Amino acid sequence: MQLSSNEHNNFSLARFESMLKTNSVLFFDSEEFEEIVQHYLENGKMALAKKATKLGLEQHPTSTNLKLFQIEMYIFENQLDVADELLDALYLLEQSNEEIYIQKANIFSRRDKHKEAITLLEQALAITDDEADVLSLLGMEYLFMEDYENAKHYFMKCLEQDEEDYSALYNIIYCFEYLEEYEAAIDYLNDFLNKNPYSEVAWHQVGKQYFELKDFKKALAAFEFAIISDDSFIGAYLEKGKVLEKLKKYEEAIESYSITLGLDDPTSYALLRIGKCYEKLGNSEMALQFFTKCVEEDSLLDKGWIAITDFYFKSKQYQKALYYIEKAINIDGENVLYWKRYAKINNRLSLFEEAEVGYRKALELGNYELESWITRGDILINLGEYDAAINNFNQSLEFYPEHPEVEYRLAGLYFTLNQNERGVFHLKNALKAEPDYIMIIEELFPSVFEMKIVKEIIDKHENPSL
Structure with missing residues (x-):
């Protein structure tokens, strides 16, 4: 009785793992080793894939495919120089093997030499029987270069080769979205749907484009078509819920979201x-x-x-x-x-001390909103931490130069600390920017507001002829 392909693979795998456990040496033909390595790579078992490749090359030292697996693993581990050297040696023996060009391109890509990678992939495209795979790789290289037009072109050609390659479809739409060509994306998807009317992924993407264009009724219709095409498509129910929220149909949105809870x-x-x-x-x-x-x-x-x-x-x-x-x-x-x-x-x-800690931490983490600087500064003023408040407001001026709300506070603080020269400087800056905000000093620094020098500066600003 002859074993089926799948049974044969499982048998080879079981023999290989038995060999590892017993530390014995069994013979496998090169194709069996290739299937074993491929299985481990697909399941993320890199150590076993390396072990199988090493043993495979010991039994079949001239196997090109096993050498390519070895090279692929070196590239994965970022041992690019080693992989490069092995590829050069392999290229001298087999110049018509597209996988050599693909792996060489992979090395260039890892080194951010995307133009060189593209040149090699174009050479691979000329000799390959699997154009879709190479076209997808070309699209990715153009994506890395942020050349979205060319990336889109190659992903479209890839999808022409394989209409079930949804990763290519997603990448095409990503390019359209990055270029903000939402209507063009809808046109492309509609053409795709004319040939594949029950493609739930395409309907889902149409809905997302209409959502971006704020055409919520059309978005809703598209997501409903996606659900008709696949009534277990969780993403479509979630997006439908989002649209219903925008339409203020909250009870229907709850229903749509709730369906996903039963699906997974x-x-x-x-x-x-x-x-x-x-x-x-x-x-x-x-x-x-x-x-x-x-x-x-x-x-x-x-x-x-x-x-x-x-x-x-x-x-x-x-x-x-x-x-x-x-x-x-x-x-x-x-x-x-x-x-x-x-x-x-x-x-x-x-709880002002705790509040100050919160604002300080938010600022340290990059939240440079004016409100955070001002509220923290006002808390420090209330706590009597005038030097810390001055430091806070001076830092805020780096982000909001000569902002009147900050300038008035700095003026009040400097006058409070009897640093009148600095107080005058900031008060004049503040009055020049926004005289109506003088109430800040009146409210936060009432004693400063009553100072003769402050009154004179305010009067002079209001009546320049005095």
Whole structure:
């Protein structure tokens, strides 16, 4: 009885693994070794793939395919010089093997020499029987070069060769989207759908283009066609839910998101969106229930923690909001969105030292919004930390030069510290930029506002002829 191809592969694999366990040496023909190596590579078992390649070359030292596998593994491990040398030796023996050109191109690509890689791939394209694979590689090289027109061209040619190559279709649409050619993308997808009317992926992509164009009704129709084509397509239900939210049809959006929960394990995104929909419907109890499920499902999703925190903050339950944002910070202490909320909540609770820490941390993490600089500075003023407040506002001027809200505060601080020359400089800057903001000094530094020197500068600005 002759074994089928799959049974033969499994038999070879079992013999090989038995050989490794018993430390014995069994003979395999070169094709068997190739199938074994390919199996391990496809399953991410690199150590076993290397072992099989080594043993294969010991038994079949002239096997080109096994040598190419060896080269591929050297490239994967970034041992490019070794791989290059082996390829050069192989090229002298077989100049018509397209895989040699492809691997050589791979090395050039790894070295960011994409033009050279393209030249070699064009040579491979001229001799290959598998044009789709090489066309896809050419498209990727042009993507690396950010040449989206050429990348799109090659991915389109690739899809012409294999209409089921959805990775090529996704890459084509990525190029259209990067070039902001949404209508052209729709035209291309419609042509594709004329030949493949039940392609759920194409309908899904049409919907996404209409969504970008804010044509939500057409987007909704496209996602519904995607679902008709494949009623288990989770991505289409999620996108449909997003569109229904835009159309303010929150109950229908909940229904669409909820279907995904029954198709697979619940996704934190679907749980979050259901919670948001309930919140917009005014159903606080259900909103909170789904926000809680969301963070239980995925504690790393910052939007989930932010949703719970903002829910309690809006309802003025600041202690509960603080409890959840502290939990979030314990999970990810480098998230600027968490620290901003931590600062605002503590500020509302009049916990000013903690609020200052939150704003300082947010600024250190790159949140350079004017509001953060000003609120932190005002907290430092209230705490009597005038030098720290001055340092804070001077740093903010690097991002917001001569901003009147900052200039008035610096003027007030310098006058408070009897550094009148600096106080005059910043007060004049502030008056020149926005005289109506003088109330900042009046509110934050009432004693400074009453100073004779300050009154004179204000009067002179209002009445230049005096």
